[in-house]
Amino acid sequence: MALDDQKPSGFKFVGTSPDRPDGLDKVTGRARFGADAYAPGMLHGAVVRSPHAHARIIRIDTSKAEALEGVKAVVTRADFVDGLQGEFGFVLENVMAGEKALYDGHAVAAVAASSQLIARDAVKLVEVEYEVLPHVTDVDAAMAENAPVLNDSYADASVPAGHHPNVVRYHDSGHGDIDAGFAEADLVIEDSFKTEATHQGYIEPHACLASLGGDGKGELWCTTQGHWIAQKTCAALVGIDTSQLRVTASEIGGGFGGKTTVFIEPVALALSRKANRPVKIVMTRSEVFRATGPTSSTSMDIKIGMKKDGTITAAQGIFRLQGGAFPGAPMEFSAMCAFAPYALANVHQVGYDVISNRPKQAAYRAPGAPMASFAVESVIDELCSQLDLDPIDVRLKNASREGTKASYGPKFERIGLVETLEAAKAHPHYSAPLEPGQGRGISCGFWFNHGGETSVSLALSEDGTCQISVGTPDIGGSRASMALMAAEELGIPYENIRVTIADTATLGYNDVSHGSRVTYASGLATIKAAKDAVGKLCKRAAAKWGIPEDAVYWEDGCAKPSGANAGNFDPMPLAKITKSMGRTGGPISGHFEATPEGAGVSFGTHIVDAEVDPETGKTAVVRYTVIQDAGKAIHPSYVEGQFQGGAAQGIGWALNEEYIYGEDGRLQNSIFLDYRVPVASDLPMIDTVIVEVPNPGHPYGVRGVGETGIVPPLAAIANAVSAAAGVRLRHLPMSPPRILRALKDKG
Amino acid sequence: MKKIHVTTTVNDDNVEFLCDPRETLLDVLRDRLNLTGAKEGCGTGDCGACSVTVDGRLVCSCLVLGAEAEGKKIATVEGIAKGEELHPLQHKFIEYAALQCGICTPGILVAAKSLLEKNPDPTETEVRYWLAGNLCRCTGYDKIIRAVMDTAADMREAS
Numbered sequence: 001m002a003l004d005d006q007k008p009s010g011f012k013f014v015g016t017s018p019d020r021p022d023g024l025d026k027v028t029g030r031a032r033f034g035a036d037a038y039a040p041g042m043l044h045g046a047v048v049r050s051p052h053a054h055a056r057i058i059r060i061d062t063s064k065a066e067a068l069e070g071v072k073a074v075v076t077r078a079d080f081v082d083g084l085q086g087e088f089g090f091v092l093e094n095v096m097a098g099e100k101a102l103y104d105g106h107a108v109a110a111v112a113a114s115s116q117l118i119a120r121d122a123v124k125l126v127e128v129e130y131e132v133l134p135h136v137t138d139v140d141a142a143m144a145e146n147a148p149v150l151n152d153s154y155a156d157a158s159v160p161a162g163h164h165p166n167v168v169r170y171h172d173s174g175h176g177d178i179d180a181g182f183a184e185a186d187l188v189i190e191d192s193f194k195t196e197a198t199h200q201g202y203i204e205p206h207a208c209l210a211s212l213g214g215d216g217k218g219e220l221w222c223t224t225q226g227h228w229i230a231q232k233t234c235a236a237l238v239g240i241d242t243s244q245l246r247v248t249a250s251e252i253g254g255g256f257g258g259k260t261t262v263f264i265e266p267v268a269l270a271l272s273r274k275a276n277r278p279v280k281i282v283m284t285r286s287e288v289f290r291a292t293g294p295t296s297s298t299s300m301d302i303k304i305g306m307k308k309d310g311t312i313t314a315a316q317g318i319f320r321l322q323g324g325a326f327p328g329a330p331m332e333f334s335a336m337c338a339f340a341p342y343a344l345a346n347v348h349q350v351g352y353d354v355i356s357n358r359p360k361q362a363a364y365r366a367p368g369a370p371m372a373s374f375a376v377e378s379v380i381d382e383l384c385s386q387l388d389l390d391p392i393d394v395r396l397k398n399a400s401r402e403g404t405k406a407s408y409g410p411k412f413e414r415i416g417l418v419e420t421l422e423a424a425k426a427h428p429h430y431s432a433p434l435e436p437g438q439g440r441g442i443s444c445g446f447w448f449n450h451g452g453e454t455s456v457s458l459a460l461s462e463d464g465t466c467q468i469s470v471g472t473p474d475i476g477g478s479r480a481s482m483a484l485m486a487a488e489e490l491g492i493p494y495e496n497i498r499v500t501i502a503d504t505a506t507l508g509y510n511d512v513s514h515g516s517r518v519t520y521a522s523g524l525a526t527i528k529a530a531k532d533a534v535g536k537l538c539k540r541a542a543a544k545w546g547i548p549e550d551a552v553y554w555e556d557g558c559a560k561p562s563g564a565n566a567g568n569f570d571p572m573p574l575a576k577i578t579k580s581m582g583r584t585g586g587p588i589s590g591h592f593e594a595t596p597e598g599a600g601v602s603f604g605t606h607i608v609d610a611e612v613d614p615e616t617g618k619t620a621v622v623r624y625t626v627i628q629d630a631g632k633a634i635h636p637s638y639v640e641g642q643f644q645g646g647a648a649q650g651i652g653w654a655l656n657e658e659y660i661y662g663e664d665g666r667l668q669n670s671i672f673l674d675y676r677v678p679v680a681s682d683l684p685m686i687d688t689v690i691v692e693v694p695n696p697g698h699p700y701g702v703r704g705v706g707e708t709g710i711v712p713p714l715a716a717i718a719n720a721v722s723a724a725a726g727v728r729l730r731h732l733p734m735s736p737p738r739i740l741r742a743l744k745d746k747g
Numbered sequence: 748m749k750k751i752h753v754t755t756t757v758n759d760d761n762v763e764f765l766c767d768p769r770e771t772l773l774d775v776l777r778d779r780l781n782l783t784g785a786k787e788g789c790g791t792g793d794c795g796a797c798s799v800t801v802d803g804r805l806v807c808s809c810l811v812l813g814a815e816a817e818g819k820k821i822a823t824v825e826g827i828a829k830g831e832e833l834h835p836l837q838h839k840f841i842e843y844a845a846l847q848c849g850i851c852t853p854g855i856l857v858a859a860k861s862l863l864e865k866n867p868d869p870t871e872t873e874v875r876y877w878l879a880g881n882l883c884r885c886t887g888y889d890k891i892i893r894a895v896m897d898t899a900a901d902m903r904e905a906s
Contacts, residue, residue, distance in 0.1 A: 253850025641844055
């Protein structure tokens with residue numbers, strides 16, 4: 001899309017922050033989330049889960065459970081499709097174990113009963129005989145020579161010979177001459193880093209209500225980031241045609257990437273088919289932690305060379321990610337994002353995808369990038385410190401700009417990294433004095449952003465109002481953004497537009513709400529659908545006036561003749577055209593379907609002040625500023641909200657959150673009391689600066705904003721804590737025991 | 748298991764129900780009384796999404812048994828607005844974009860209302876500690892804290 005297609009200024013609605021359309025429902029308790037659906041004749045499902053990290057399933061005896069009064073169905077792997085290959089095969093294996101249980105919490109059977117209490121009693125009556133096998137949960141241990149083998153057929157052709165079968169995918173990329181680059185450096189620092197697995201921590205557990213008959217026709221209500229992928233996956237796993245399963249997305253109580261796949265949905269469908277009744281399943285929090293998408297834990301080696309003037313001469317990174325018991329750890333994203341903020345002549349990155357006896361990792365906000373950024377930006381900070389250089393000046397000196405060949409290959413189009421760094425340098429936070437015991441850290445971060453398959457349908461009503469169907473579940477206020485963009489195009493008030501998340505039966509395919517794509521891709525499709533409708537509105541006006549279509553244009557919600565030659569007609573408002581549309585050619589709608597490719601990458605820079613208590617090792621984040629390029633902020637309040645939320649999650653990841661496994665391979669902290677996410681008293685206010693460097697790939701310049709905000713915090717906080725503590729912290733989270741140990745080792 | 752007959756008051760309505768002795772107040776509100784505004788985020792009293800008041804005291808309804816509601820006055824998020832009229836906190840949460848997904852919002856509104864009834868002029872620290880039992884994963888709390896503080900200021904001015 002050419003820049004001259006863009007509307008960079010002069011917006012009437014875009015850039016304002018009106019009340020969100022679902023606001024009233026959300027503050028009154030009326031909004032219906034995943035667990036808020038009920039159906040006549042409904043049963044309650046519950047899942048039997050492995051207590052072992054790795055075990056062969058010898059026998060499952062369901063007879064006692066089936067004999068319990070109120071139990072209507074029990075399913076095991078035998079009730080799902082046989083022989084699925086590829087990703088569907090992995091998802092099925094994760095949803096219901098076959099020959100082996102591969103992690104603590106892995107589903108092995110499920111029951112449906114007339115009440116939740118009976119269902120949970122019945123779970124205890126399902127007898128599973130296991131042969132317990134040796135297990136491994138640490139990424140480095142899983143790659144070691146004698147590590148237990150989870151599955152010797154998962155490795156693909158990318159893995160070079162000589163690796164353990166638990167190494168299932170390999171990535172190698174870069175450009176230039178690494179050795180020559182390091183030889184040019186005045187200082188080379190090489191260091192190793194680890195990060196522990198974290199969970200997305202959405203407050204709403206997975207929940208669904210399923211109904212499937214023996215005729216192969218089904219209905220599914222679920223909390224999901226993408227109901228078309230749920231439709232496709234569930235249909236494949238239970239063996240019905242995709243189009244025969246209608247999926248409706250509930251309001252979603254947080255996802256952050258963790259609700260981009262299915263867990264209980266196919267199980268509820270299988271139970272429903274067997275019982276011939278609707279079945280509802282709601283996960284407990286412990287099930288959410290044990291069996292749904294944590295991030296990968298990582299082990300990373302970074303080597304960077306720098307000249308005395310701050311020029312980076314070469315950079316190298318090795319990124320080992322364990323992604324649970326199945327292939328898919330986002331190690332290539334770690335590798336590709338690690339050095340993206342910098343224009344490097346010599347760069348080399350290697351990634352390993354490693355399987356272990358943990359739950360299948362799921363995407364979490366910029367998957368793979370935060371960990372890599374933590375390691376890289378820590379080394380850059382150390383180089384700046386040892387060479388006595390300002391960390392922002394060094395980043396500005398090396399910053400990627402328009403035309404830079406990215407570390408991961410392509411040339412950057414127009415990007416806003418330099419603008420975020422300059423805004424950081426000018427921000428009062430950067431020059432504010434620090435108290436004793438405090439340290440300041442900064443970090444840059446990068447995320448690709450994504451387009452994805454998108455369909456939008458828009459229909460005008462006789463009274464001049466507008467309804468829009470989009471297919472991307474609203475995870476943070478996106479319905480407001482869609483309405484703003486449509487209002488801009490149509491020239492009618494924001495309040496006259498209603499945006500609905502359509503079900504799978506009423507709109508074409510839509511990719512998941514992920515990749516920071518919703519405001520970009522569904523927004524672009526909304527604008528194009530509105531333009532489609534505007535074209536039809538102009539045509540009706542032209543017919544009424546008896547002039548050619550191309551002699552009519554649209555402005556401020558009215559059709560207007562394009563000049564004196566076109567004729568002298570009063571502007572015709574939208575509502576006047578729609579009022580008579582039944583007599584002038586029928587309903588007026590607009591549609592758009594595409595896979596837009598111009599998502600526009602995004603950069604951010606964070607500044608953080610941290611205070612470390614040397615007696616307890618506890619860290620307090622005392623000041624935090626997020627500066628990020630949004631391209632164009634459609635609804636600035638919700639853009640700020642994304643920045644703040646990303647930072648808060650990053651603070652949790654940096655300081656507190658981690659999956660802790662015992663020697664027995666069981667997860668030891670599967671409730672919120674023990675897996676502690678940041679609470680209100682842990683955090684300061686989080687200041688935001690919205691930088692707007694338009695994305696050439698969107699009509700209004702939008703870049704996705706959801707994910708980049710979680711990339712810089714890990715490193716920014718580590719740099720602040722390291723400055724405050726006087727010792728470099730290389731293992732996340734920097735929990736009080738780790739900080740105390742580091743302080744003790746420092747002496 | 749034999750069910751228990753309970754007579755109670757929910758949002759000023761007289762209510763009767765039968766419940767299993769193991770059912771929580773949250774289960775009863777949601778599954779028996781169709782009041783799904785209170786959410787189950789954890790079931791262990793750690794997230795606050797199920798916050799309600801019992802005789803004016805803020806509790807996690809997942810930690811109270813349904814049978815314990817006998818003779819009590821229960822208030823939930825569904826009772827905060829009076830007819831068409833929203834509570835000032837509800838207005839302010841919408842205005843300040845103090846919610847993203849909205850799953851924690853009912854619990855936070857119940858908790859914040861309870862705070863302002865006890866302390867009409869809380870400091871930022873007091874608001875943060877009062878709401879420390881209500882997890883929000885989307886917002887980083889910034890806009891929530893501002894919405895509560897600003898509502899308190901408005902309500903003080905109006906009274």
